Amino acid sequence: MNADVIAYVPNELAEASEVGEAVVSRHHLSDDASSVMVLVEPTDEHLLALVGEGSRDALGVLFRRHARTVFHLAWRILRDESEADDLRQETFIYIAERAQLYDAEKGSGASWIRQATYHRAIDRRRYLDVRQHYNSEEFDEKRVPITAEHSSPSSLDGKAIRDRLSRQLTADQQQTLELHLFEGYSLREIAEKNGQTLGNVKHHYYRALERLRSHLFSQKRG
Amino acid sequence: MPVNPQFHDEFVALVALFHTGELTDEEWGLLQIHLAFCNECRLRFEQYKSLTSKAIPEMAASAASDADDLPWESESAIADAERRLMTQLEQGTPPKVQPIAPKSSRRVVAGALAACALVAAGLSSVYLIRNSAHSPVPRNPTIAVAPPTGVATQGEEEQELTRAQQEVANLKQLLAAAKDRESQPRSVDPNLKHQLDANSLLQQQLATERETLSQQLASAQSDLQSLRDKLLSSQTAADQQAARAASLEAKLRDLNSILNETNTALSDKERILALDKDFLAHDRDIRELIGARDLYIADIFDTNEAGKTAKPFGRIFYTKDRSLVFYGFDLDKQGGLKQSVAFQAWGSGSDKQPTSLGLFYQDDNNKRWVLRCNDATTLARMNMVFVTVEPPGGSAKPTGKQLLRAFLQMQPNHL
Numbered sequence: 334m335n336a337d338v339i340a341y342v343p344n345e346l347a348e349a350s351e352v353g354e355a356v357v358s359r360h361h362l363s364d365d366a367s368s369v370m371v372l373v374e375p376t377d378e379h380l381l382a383l384v385g386e387g388s389r390d391a392l393g394v395l396f397r398r399h400a401r402t403v404f405h406l407a408w409r410i411l412r413d414e415s416e417a418d419d420l421r422q423e424t425f426i427y428i429a430e431r432a433q434l435y436d437a438e439k440g441s442g443a444s445w446i447r448q449a450t451y452h453r454a455i456d457r458r459r460y461l462d463v464r465q466h467y468n469s470e471e472f473d474e475k476r477v478p479i480t481a482e483h484s485s486p487s488s489l490d491g492k493a494i495r496d497r498l499s500r501q502l503t504a505d506q507q508q509t510l511e512l513h514l515f516e517g518y519s520l521r522e523i524a525e526k527n528g529q530t531l532g533n534v535k536h537h538y539y540r541a542l543e544r545l546r547s548h549l550f551s552q553k554r555g
Numbered sequence: 556m557p558v559n560p561q562f563h564d565e566f567v568a569l570v571a572l573f574h575t576g577e578l579t580d581e582e583w584g585l586l587q588i589h590l591a592f593c594n595e596c597r598l599r600f601e602q603y604k605s606l607t608s609k610a611i612p613e614m615a616a617s618a619a620s621d622a623d624d625l626p627w628e629s630e631s632a633i634a635d636a637e638r639r640l641m642t643q644l645e646q647g648t649p650p651k652v653q654p655i656a657p658k659s660s661r662r663v664v665a666g667a668l669a670a671c672a673l674v675a676a677g678l679s680s681v682y683l684i685r686n687s688a689h690s691p692v693p694r695n696p697t698i699a700v701a702p703p704t705g706v707a708t709q710g711e712e713e714q715e716l717t718r719a720q721q722e723v724a725n726l727k728q729l730l731a732a733a734k735d736r737e738s739q740p741r742s743v744d745p746n747l748k749h750q751l752d753a754n755s756l757l758q759q760q761l762a763t764e765r766e767t768l769s770q771q772l773a774s775a776q777s778d779l780q781s782l783r784d785k786l787l788s789s790q791t792a793a794d795q796q797a798a799r800a801a802s803l804e805a806k807l808r809d810l811n812s813i814l815n816e817t818n819t820a821l822s823d824k825e826r827i828l829a830l831d832k833d834f835l836a837h838d839r840d841i842r843e844l845i846g847a848r849d850l851y852i853a854d855i856f857d858t859n860e861a862g863k864t865a866k867p868f869g870r871i872f873y874t875k876d877r878s879l880v881f882y883g884f885d886l887d888k889q890g891g892l893k894q895s896v897a898f899q900a901w902g903s904g905s906d907k908q909p910t911s912l913g914l915f916y917q918d919d920n921n922k923r924w925v926l927r928c929n930d931a932t933t934l935a936r937m938n939m940v941f942v943t944v945e946p947p948g949g950s951a952k953p954t955g956k957q958l959l960r961a962f963l964q965m966q967p968n969h970l
């Protein structure tokens with residue numbers, strides 16, 4: 334089972350090597366040696382398990398490892414450094430409180446942190462755009478429906494998906510998708526920005542998202 | 556109870572737009588009703604949900620790391636942030652919580668009235684998407700039936716044929732006369748040498764003339780034959796054209812009747828959609844039911860003699876053991892009904908003893924018949940509901956004609 338998890342853990346983030354932290358951990362791989370103590374770089378999954386048991390040290394390691402990624406992802410959507418900083422604090426408090434709900438079989442620890450960040454940032458952005466009285470569901474492990482888990486692709490490489498998708502979309506479609514999903518612009522704002530009708534922008538968005546959906550779910554069926 | 560694929564294509568687009576946070580409350584309400592009926596849309600909805608919750612954050616993070624305008628944080632700024640985080644956790648003070656009202660999937664439809672105008676615009680833009688994606692039903696199929704070519708020239712050909720036949724007849728006459736004259740000199744006195752020479756000259760001339768005439772006759776006859784052939788083939792073509800015109804006309808009639816059926820079906824759907832919108836806007840009970848986890852929605856269809864499904868006849872919103880809202884359409888338009896009757900709903904369970912759920916009343920707009928039941932004990936024991944015609948005021952037991960009957964599946968078909 335461990336091997337499965339490792340197979341789709343994305344490359345550790347650049348920050349991880351800078352921290353260069355090592356934690357003493359029990360290594361289970363060899364059965365013949367009854368109990369070998371080795372120094373290993375703890376995985377995100379391992380750290381999350383420790384955070385779930387209340388370890389602040391493990392949270393600190395996770396924070397130092399992912400602080401910049403979380404900050405950048407939030408900043409890109411919120412376009413404000415102090416908002417992004419607040420959102421990072423809030424995200425890590427969420428992680429501290431909910432780490433025991435994290436399930437390594439559903440995805441890597443880094444993915445889980447990115448998902449928590451992204452959804453909080455989008456919600457915050459929509460809240461700040463007061464014109465939207467309607468919010469996407471807050472990211473919450475408890476609310477992710479079980480049915481969605483069965484159909485979701487197990488391994489997701491954001492960069493690879495973006496690269497493949499970019500070859501299949503028109504410039505308009507790609508721009509709409511990126512502004513809306515990666516930077517949090519509402520479709521109305523995109524329409525104003527580009528001098529297009531809202532209907533057109535919706536159309537681009539719909540086409541792009543549909544392409545993404547069939548890209549991710551059609552290969553599953555085969 | 557067949558599925559109710561009302562305006563499926565429009566809803567496909569709404570499903571995609573759901574996670575943009577840009578659906579109006581009314582669109583969201585209508586979408587939820589559609590999702591209760593449409594497996595395809597429900598699957599799509601789950602896929603988009605998974606996409607939004609998992610794949611998109613990965614893509615956004617990847618795009619963020621590629622961005623070249625990111626602010627740079629120093630190590631000490633990150634260390635400071637970590638200290639603040641730990642302090643905050645120790646103090647147990649809640650973080651700067653977003654003042655967002657807790658939202659569940661139960662987005663109660665509110666302010667739907669205000670949204671109405673917007674929705675009309677929204678739906679019409681979605682409609683555009685659909686129209687550009689699929690070729691629409693032909694509204695007015697018209698087929699230009701061209702007159703069969705060749706028919707117009709038929710008269711000329713006949714005239715030509717007559718002329719040719721006349722020419723052949725003339726030539727035959729001339730030939731016969733020539734033969735006559737050729738044979739005549741033989742009866743003349745053979746002693747007259749001069750006469751003979753003259754005769755022989757004449758004979759040669761006649762032979763030549765005859766030869767020429769024979770050639771002309773042959774050629775005229777072949778022309779005649781080809782004209783006959785031509786006439787025959789143009790008649791065949793004319794027949795084919797006529798047959799084709801007839802089949803096109805038949806096809807046109809078929810298309811028109813298909814169009815009429817489609818239009819009727821469409822206007823039924825439009826009627827239901829209008830009613831959906833109406834009760835989302837006006838009916839508080841329905842607004843509260845939408846989003847309930849165990850909500851079951853069913854349409855009841857009338858079945859006509861041909862076994863074809865006819866107009867939708869009623870709709871039930873049912874949450875087990877809690878509430879049942881029953882809408883009936885056109886209950887009073889049944890044939891053979893007396894002037895004043897009541898429509899009474901009955902629930903029955905495994906004990907087969909029907910319990911009255913009450914009488915239907917007409918809503919303010921007189922558009923539909925409504926019945927509500929919130930009696931938990933009655934609801935708990937029933938698995939079937941039916942409607943009968945009863946005398947005004949209702950009856951203690953069902954006595955009249957049964958209008959509709961629906962079995963209540965215990966599996967909620969709602970999200």
Ligand SMILES: [Zn+2]
Nearest residue numbers: 563566593596
């Ligand atoms: Zn559908």
